[in-house]
Amino acid sequence: MAVIALLPHPARDKATALADDAARWLAERGHEVRRPGDSMDGIDLAVSLGGDGTMLYAVQLVCGHGVPVLGVNVGNLGYLTTVEPGHLLDALERFLADDYSVEDRMMLSVRVRREGAEIVAATALNECVLEKTTSGHTVHLAISINERPFMTAAADGMIVATPTGSTAYNFSARGPIVSPLHRAIVLTPVSPHMLFDRALVLDPNEAVELEVLDDRDAIIVVDGRNLGTLEPGDVVQVTEAKHDAHLVTFDGRDFHQILKAKFKLADR
Numbered sequence: 001m002a003v004i005a006l007l008p009h010p011a012r013d014k015a016t017a018l019a020d021d022a023a024r025w026l027a028e029r030g031h032e033v034r035r036p037g038d039s040m041d042g043i044d045l046a047v048s049l050g051g052d053g054t055m056l057y058a059v060q061l062v063c064g065h066g067v068p069v070l071g072v073n074v075g076n077l078g079y080l081t082t083v084e085p086g087h088l089l090d091a092l093e094r095f096l097a098d099d100y101s102v103e104d105r106m107m108l109s110v111r112v113r114r115e116g117a118e119i120v121a122a123t124a125l126n127e128c129v130l131e132k133t134t135s136g137h138t139v140h141l142a143i144s145i146n147e148r149p150f151m152t153a154a155a156d157g158m159i160v161a162t163p164t165g166s167t168a169y170n171f172s173a174r175g176p177i178v179s180p181l182h183r184a185i186v187l188t189p190v191s192p193h194m195l196f197d198r199a200l201v202l203d204p205n206e207a208v209e210l211e212v213l214d215d216r217d218a219i220i221v222v223d224g225r226n227l228g229t230l231e232p233g234d235v236v237q238v239t240e241a242k243h244d245a246h247l248v249t250f251d252g253r254d255f256h257q258i259l260k261a262k263f264k265l266a267d268r
Helices: 013-028 052-062 085-096 255-262
Strands: 003-008 032-034 045-050 069-073 101-105 108-114 117-124 127-132 139-145 148-161 185-192 200-202 208-212 218-222 225-230 235-240 245-249
Touching: 003 013, 003 052, 013 032, 013 045, 013 085, 045 052, 045 085, 052 069, 069 085, 108 127, 108 218, 117 127, 117 218, 117 225, 127 139, 127 235, 148 208
Parallel strands: 003 032, 003 045, 045 069, 069 245
Antiparallel strands: 101 245, 108 117, 108 235, 127 148, 127 218, 139 148, 139 208, 148 185, 185 200, 208 235, 218 225
C-alpha cells in the first residue's frame, strides 16, 4: 500500500475534481490518500494539481523528507509540471509500478538576521527576491560573496535564483537561462540603477549576503511568498540548501524541448 498526498489548487474546480477522481481510483486499489491539512508524515508521493505556484507549495510541504513530487498541469504555463490532466491516472499507475524517474533540483536556504538574531528561515526552489516597497524608489543593498564585500547595488529589486528558477522571475528580468540539472546560484538585478547591470552565475558553494542600506525598507519574497519587510541593517544570507527537491518524471525530461514548447521557439 502506498500513501499518496493529493494537493489541488484550492481555487480551481478542475484541480479539485481531478483530485477527487484520483482519490477514488487510489482507494479502490487499497492505497491511502492524504489531503491538504492532513499529516504529511510517511507519505510516498505528493501530487500537485495546479500550476507552478501549486508545485512550489507542494515542494515546500515535503522538502527535507525525501518525498518525490508529481506535478499535474492544471494551470497556464506549467513549466514545473510533468503530466497533463488526462494522463494523471496513467502517471499514478506508472509510479506505483516503479516505472518513473526522479530529477533532483537544487534548492536555496534563505536566512535573515536582524541585529545578529535570525528572524526568518526559509527554503526556495525558484528564488529569493528583495524588492522595493515604494513606487519611484529603489532598494540599496550591500552585496557580499563568501563574506567578502563585492558591490553596492541600487535597483528595483535583486533576485537570487536557482537553475530551476532561472526560467521564472529571473527570466523576466533578463537573467540567464540555466539548465535545471545544473547547480548554481544566479544573482540578477531588477531594473538596476547602476553601471554594473549584469547577472552573476555563482558556484553553489558560494554564500551570498545582501544587507539593506540607508533608510529604505525592502520586501523579501521567497517562491512567491511575502515573508515581510526588511529594515536597514537587516542581512539576508542565501546558500545552497541541505536538501534537494525531487520531481517525478517519465521517459526522460528534455529541458531544451520543454523550453522550445513553452516559449514557442522555432527550429530555424
